[in-house]
Amino acid sequence: MSSDAMAVPNVQVDGRPWVETLHEWLTTVDHKRLGILYIVYALFFLVVGGIEAAVLRIQLMRPENDFVSPQVFNRMFTMHGTTMIFFVAMPVLFGFANYLVPLMIGARDMAFPRLNAFSFWLTALGGILLYFSFLGGNGLYGAGTAPDVGWWAYAPLTARAFSPGHSSDYWTIALLVSGFGSIGTAINIIATILCMRCPGMTLNRMPLLAWLNMTMSGMVLIALTPLSAAQIMLLIDRYLGGHFFDTQAGGSAVMWMHFFWIFGHPEVYILIIPCFAFMSEIVPVFSRKPIFGYPVMVGATVCIAFVSMSVWAHHMFTVGMNSYVNSFFTISSMVVGIPTGIKIFNWIGTMWGGRIQFKTPMLFCIGFLFQFLIAGLTGIMLAAAPFDWQLSLSYFVVAHFHYVIVGGILFALFGAFYYWYPKITGRMMSETLGKWHFWLFVIGFHMTFDVMHFPGLLGMPRRIYTYQPDRGWGTMNLIITIGAFIQGIAILVFVWNLIVSYWKGARAGNDPWDAWTLEWSVSSPPPVYNFASIPVVESRRPLWDLKHPEDPDSLYE
Amino acid sequence: MSAVTTSFPRTPQAWVLPYRGKVAMAALIIAESAIFTIFVVAYLFYAGKSVTGPTPSEVLETPIFYTICLLSSSLFIHFAGKSLARNERGIFLILWLITIALGGLFLYGTGQEWHRLIYERGLTISTNLFGTTYYSLVGLHAFHVTAGLFMLSIVAIFAIAGRVGVEQSARVEVLSMYWHFVDAVWVVVFTVVYILGR
Numbered sequence: 019m020s021s022d023a024m025a026v027p028n029v030q031v032d033g034r035p036w037v038e039t040l041h042e043w044l045t046t047v048d049h050k051r052l053g054i055l056y057i058v059y060a061l062f063f064l065v066v067g068g069i070e071a072a073v074l075r076i077q078l079m080r081p082e083n084d085f086v087s088p089q090v091f092n093r094m095f096t097m098h099g100t101t102m103i104f105f106v107a108m109p110v111l112f113g114f115a116n117y118l119v120p121l122m123i124g125a126r127d128m129a130f131p132r133l134n135a136f137s138f139w140l141t142a143l144g145g146i147l148l149y150f151s152f153l154g155g156n157g158l159y160g161a162g163t164a165p166d167v168g169w170w171a172y173a174p175l176t177a178r179a180f181s182p183g184h185s186s187d188y189w190t191i192a193l194l195v196s197g198f199g200s201i202g203t204a205i206n207i208i209a210t211i212l213c214m215r216c217p218g219m220t221l222n223r224m225p226l227l228a229w230l231n232m233t234m235s236g237m238v239l240i241a242l243t244p245l246s247a248a249q250i251m252l253l254i255d256r257y258l259g260g261h262f263f264d265t266q267a268g269g270s271a272v273m274w275m276h277f278f279w280i281f282g283h284p285e286v287y288i289l290i291i292p293c294f295a296f297m298s299e300i301v302p303v304f305s306r307k308p309i310f311g312y313p314v315m316v317g318a319t320v321c322i323a324f325v326s327m328s329v330w331a332h333h334m335f336t337v338g339m340n341s342y343v344n345s346f347f348t349i350s351s352m353v354v355g356i357p358t359g360i361k362i363f364n365w366i367g368t369m370w371g372g373r374i375q376f377k378t379p380m381l382f383c384i385g386f387l388f389q390f391l392i393a394g395l396t397g398i399m400l401a402a403a404p405f406d407w408q409l410s411l412s413y414f415v416v417a418h419f420h421y422v423i424v425g426g427i428l429f430a431l432f433g434a435f436y437y438w439y440p441k442i443t444g445r446m447m448s449e450t451l452g453k454w455h456f457w458l459f460v461i462g463f464h465m466t467f468d469v470m471h472f473p474g475l476l477g478m479p480r481r482i483y484t485y486q487p488d489r490g491w492g493t494m495n496l497i498i499t500i501g502a503f504i505q506g507i508a509i510l511v512f513v514w515n516l517i518v519s520y521w522k523g524a525r526a527g528n529d530p531w532d533a534w535t536l537e538w539s540v541s542s543p544p545p546v547y548n549f550a551s552i553p554v555v556e557s558r559r560p561l562w563d564l565k566h567p568e569d570p571d572s573l574y575e
Numbered sequence: 576m577s578a579v580t581t582s583f584p585r586t587p588q589a590w591v592l593p594y595r596g597k598v599a600m601a602a603l604i605i606a607e608s609a610i611f612t613i614f615v616v617a618y619l620f621y622a623g624k625s626v627t628g629p630t631p632s633e634v635l636e637t638p639i640f641y642t643i644c645l646l647s648s649s650l651f652i653h654f655a656g657k658s659l660a661r662n663e664r665g666i667f668l669i670l671w672l673i674t675i676a677l678g679g680l681f682l683y684g685t686g687q688e689w690h691r692l693i694y695e696r697g698l699t700i701s702t703n704l705f706g707t708t709y710y711s712l713v714g715l716h717a718f719h720v721t722a723g724l725f726m727l728s729i730v731a732i733f734a735i736a737g738r739v740g741v742e743q744s745a746r747v748e749v750l751s752m753y754w755h756f757v758d759a760v761w762v763v764v765f766t767v768v769y770i771l772g773r
Contacts, residue, residue, distance in 0.1 A: 129595040142767035205602040239606040247613035254711055259701030262617060262711075268624040268704045277613060 047131035049548060052138050054442065058115025059142060060106045061513075066132035066149075067101035072506060079499040081270050081487040088483045095481055097148075098253035099169030100189065103285065104196055105145040105428060111139075111292040112203050114197040114434055115231045117442065119207060121537035121544060122225045124216025124553045129209035137202035144196025151188035165189035168481065170278050171252075171265035175272040178256055187256060194249040197242050204238035207231055216536075218555040223575070225535045225558070226315055230295035233319050234288050236398045240327065241284030248277035272337060277328035286422065287326040290390075291319060293430035294361060297383055301365050304380035305372030308559060309570070311364045318364075325354050335406040335485035344403040351401035358394055362387065377531075378452030382433035385460055389425030393418065396471070411481075414474025420467050424505075432459070432512065439516070440530045445523030451515040465501025469494050472492045500510050534559035582753040596749040604756045607719070611760055614715055615767050618708045622772050625703040634696040641684030642765055645720070648677035652727075660754055662741040668734045674754070677733060678724045685717045708720045709768065716750045716764050719757050 043051060054216065068076065069137065073094045077085045086094065118536060120127055128134045151164045165185045167175045176186045211232045215224070252274075254260035261267035263274045302309045331339065331347040339347075396418040400406050409415060432455070439447045473491045474480075485491055529538040536553060537544070539561055557563055557571035622631075652698075655670035693697045700710040730747060733739050739747070 064601075130599065163670065201603075201606050205599050205606070208602045209595045209599040212598045213592045215592060217590040225659075235602075236605075239602055240609050243606050243609035244613045247610045249616075250715075251617065251711065254700065254707065260707035261701070261704045262621075262707060268621070269707075270620070273620060348712045437744065 032497045045135075045215060047127075047135045049120050049128045049131065049134060050442075050546075050548075052134050052546060053115075053117030055138055056109045056116060056141070058109035059145070060108075060113060061516075062138055063101050063105040063109075063145060064509075065513075067098050067106055068506060070098040070101065072502065074098060075499040075502040077484070078482075078495050080490050080496060081485050081489070083484055089166065091483050092168075092481075093164040096165045096168050096189075098163070098399060100193070100222075101145075101149060102423070103169065103289075104193060105141075105148065106288045108196070108200060108314060108422070109141055110431060111234075111289060112137075112200070114296075115207055115234075115292060115437070116203070117230055118209055118438065118537060120214065121441075121540070121548055122535050123211060123216035123219055123228050124536050124549060124555065125210060125213060126548045126552075128206050129214055130206050133202050134206050137199040137206065140199030140202065141196045144192045144194075144199065147188055147195060148192035151185050152193075170275075170282070172278075173252075173269075173274040174265060174283050176252060176256070177264065187253070190249045190252050190256075194246055194253075197246045197249070198240055200242055201246075204235035204242075207240075209234040216552050220307060222313075223555060223558045225293075226298035226309060226312065227535075228294040229316050230291050230298065230319050233323050234291040234295075237284050237288050237291070237323050237326070241281055241288065241523065244277050245281035248274060248281070251277075272334075275334050275337065276330070279333045280327075281319055282321075283330040283333065284326045286419075287322055289427050290422065291322070293386070293427050293434075294319065296430045296434040296437070296506045297386060298364055299533075299535065300379050300383050300433050301368050301533050303437075304375045304377060304383070305369045306375070307368055307372040308372075308534075308562075309364070310367035310386075311360075312434070312558065314360060315364050318360040321357040325350060325357070329354060332403075332406065336410045348401055348403050352398055355398055357392060357521060362391060377436075378447070378449055378456060379433040379437035381453070381456045382429045385456070386426055386429040386433065389421060389429060389463070392502050393421035393426055396421065409474060411479055412474040413478045413480055414471050416480045417467050417470035417474055420470070425467065429459075432456075435512075435516070438537075439519065440523075440526030441537055441544070442525055443520055443523070445519050445521075446526050446530060447519040447523060451511055451518075455508050455511045455515060458504055462501045462504030462506075462508055465504060466498050469497050469501070473498075529561070532565075534561045536560055539564075583634070594745055596746060596753065600749045600752045603753070607756065607760075611715065611763070614708075614712045615763060618712050618767055618772065621704045621708050625705045627703045629696055629698050629702070629705070631705055631709070631768075634692055634698055635769060635773060636688070637769045638684050638688060641681045642761065644677045644684070645681040645761055646758055648674045648681075649755050651677065652751050652754050654753070656744070656748050659739070659741060659747055660744045662739070664734070664740065668731070669768075670733055671727065671734060675724060675727050678720055678727065678754075682717060682720055685713065685720075712764060713768065716757070716760055719760065723754050723757050727754070 043055070046052060046055075054291075074084060074091070077083055077091055077094075079085075116128065119125075148165075163183060163185050167181060167186055167189070171186065171189060174180060176190075202313065211224070211228050223227075251260070251262040255262050255264060255269075261269040263269050263271055265271055298309055298315060329347060329351040331343060332351045335344060335347070365383075396414070400409065400415065400418055436447050436452055439445070468504065473494050476489075476491060478489070478491050526539055526542045530542075531538070536555070539553065540548060553560065555563075557575050559571045563570035563572060651670045651674040655667050655674060658666040658670065698706045698709075700706050727750065730739060730750060
């Protein structure tokens with residue numbers, strides 16, 4: 019049947035009171051609406067976190083600047099880091115997983131729709147709690163008292179004596195609550211993928227996006243929970259007078275570091291693996307070739323998940339561990355480079371000999387490929403303990419992980435936005451604005467984060483409030499700040515594109531990219547029930563089989 | 576693309592996937608295990624590092640009887656599930672209520688021990704590192720027992736009302752998985768606190 023026949027019987031928004039629409043969105047358990055809620059929520063916090071980054075960059079633009087006070091500066095980098103990781107990257111990736119996984123595996127919804135809604139609202143509550151600290155951090159009389167302990171919140175900074183008031187408590191509870199939300203979503207994604215696949219969709223035929231999101235969810239279960247446990251311990255210390263991280267009573271501040279980084283490092287992979295998933299869907303479609311090395315891709319992902327669980331202490335080389343521990347974590351950190359390298363070669367292998375179409379999603383993916391490679395290379399540099407002793411806590415590290423998170427994760431995300439926006443809204447995003455967005459962002463990104471390595475090499479510490487003119491870091495910091503503002507402009511172009519295309523974009527139809535996975539077989543936007551009849555698949559590219567019945571993939575798998 | 580339809584040609588004969596409740600509970604158990612692992616690691620790391628007393632060997636008494644209660648409840652819930660699968664509702668209800676009673680007895684035992692430690696031995700969560708790690712690890716487990724008892728009681732109420740039959744068997748099995756997990760964690764907590772930690 020054609021998908022027009024199964025479109026929703028014309029749900030007209032303007033014919034109904036807006037309260038009813040609002041009520042529908044607030045009480046929805048539909049995976050697509052929850053996915054959109056996650057994404058919109060994350061975009062809002064992307065702007066908030068971006069403004070905080072802009073404050074940091076203006077402060078550091080020239081030596082001995084005093085745009086903000088040192089106290090505000092501390093709050094800004096704490097809130098910037100916490101917001102971007104927990105309330106931008108996590109929700110936006112969960113949003114895409116929520117929206118896409120059921121559609122791609124031929125299911126009508128997630129395994130537990132109400133748990134799904136509950137998880138989203140927990141995450142939303144977490145973000146609200148974190149930002150409520152601006153009002154409530156010092157009780158009624160205080161304003162501007164957001165958490166200022168850094169996004170790692172190292173002990174003993176978080177002890178009552180050094181962090182009076184409630185700002186650290188808001189930080190702790192916000193992360194605890196959103197962490198429970200993430201665990202709920204992870205359980206849901208795993209149950210959906212294992213129990214809701216349409217007939218014929220064996221694990222071997224699942225789209226890589228489903229495979230990678232399942233791996234990511236497994237990591238959330240194992241890696242996010244240590245953070246929850248550590249937050250509970252911190253709350254016990256702060257409220258019940260416990261001594262977990264209280265060195266005067268025999269507790270250990272280093273223990274917090276271990277618990278935090280047991281979460282903190284796998285978290286990077288929790289964020290990047292869904293981005294690998296976007297790459298693995300977008301690159302084949304715009305290279306007009308099936309993904310190169312599907313089983314190896316799955317194997318490499320699972321391998322990354324395993325290895326990433328045993329690399330956390332490379333964040334702690336400067337703490338002073340013995341040489342065996344240092345060697346172990348140096349080697350295990352470098353080993354991650356192998357499966358990651360396999361993935362990069364597979365994407366290049368997919369593009370090799372393909373008829374590449376340089377549409378906006380593909381441009382962002384190619385940007386990802388180059389930038390993620392460089393980010394990985396500086397990662398291998400920092401994995402070597404002696405090199406890390408020199409550069410730990412410097413701007414070199416800041417440059418490295420922003421290369422991963424902006425140059426890698428954010429670029430893949432932008433690609434995903436341009437690629438799936440037509441499916442979600444039924445409209446194409448503007449290619450012209452998209453190219454402006456891409457090129458402005460590439461220029462801004464490289465101005466900021468390429469240059470940022472050098473003040474780090476010259477000894478500029480991270481989280482520094484200001485610096486003397488005779489250090490010679492001034493010009494570079496000015497270039498970094500200008501780059502940051504170019505990125506800001508690019509983001510505005512992107513947001514403008516999102517808004518304008520919703521009303522003015524060309525109609526997308528079911529399958530604007532001539533793609534091969536199941537989500538493109540239904541109308542755009544998909545009906546509430548996704549599939550009128552549950553599809554049956556016979557290969558990894560069910561839509562290819564339908565479009566080319568004379569030469570289906572199922573003959574070769 | 577008018578050529579695109581959702582009707583795919585050949586249908587496979589049998590297509591059976593695992594029950595989502597079991598998969599989700601298994602995933603939850605993995606996540607919970609990670610939380611407990613961190614608390615156990617903290618307990619072991621901090622064992623013997625308290626600056627002041629009391630020490631575990633001075634104040635702890637091994638709760639053999641209550642441990643037997645909790646561990647044997649696993650057997651009862653197992654056979655309760657089996658009888659429900661055969662639709663023997665009466666036997667199911669009796670075994671289910673015994674499980675709840677044994678779990679309740681265990682919680683009472685924990686409460687009694689805490690009362691003794693707090694009022695007779697002066698050990699609270701803020702006394703020393705041992706108090707901090709002991710109450711948080713045992714308390715985390717007791718919290719899970721409480722949550723389990725709450726869920727078991729809901730099933731018991733429905734069973735007394737005659738609403739739990741063989742068609743709920745799979746769901747009851749999911750709860751049973753959780754209860755087994757709580758018991759298994761106690762084996763670890765018991766070993767760590769009462770054997771290794773002393």
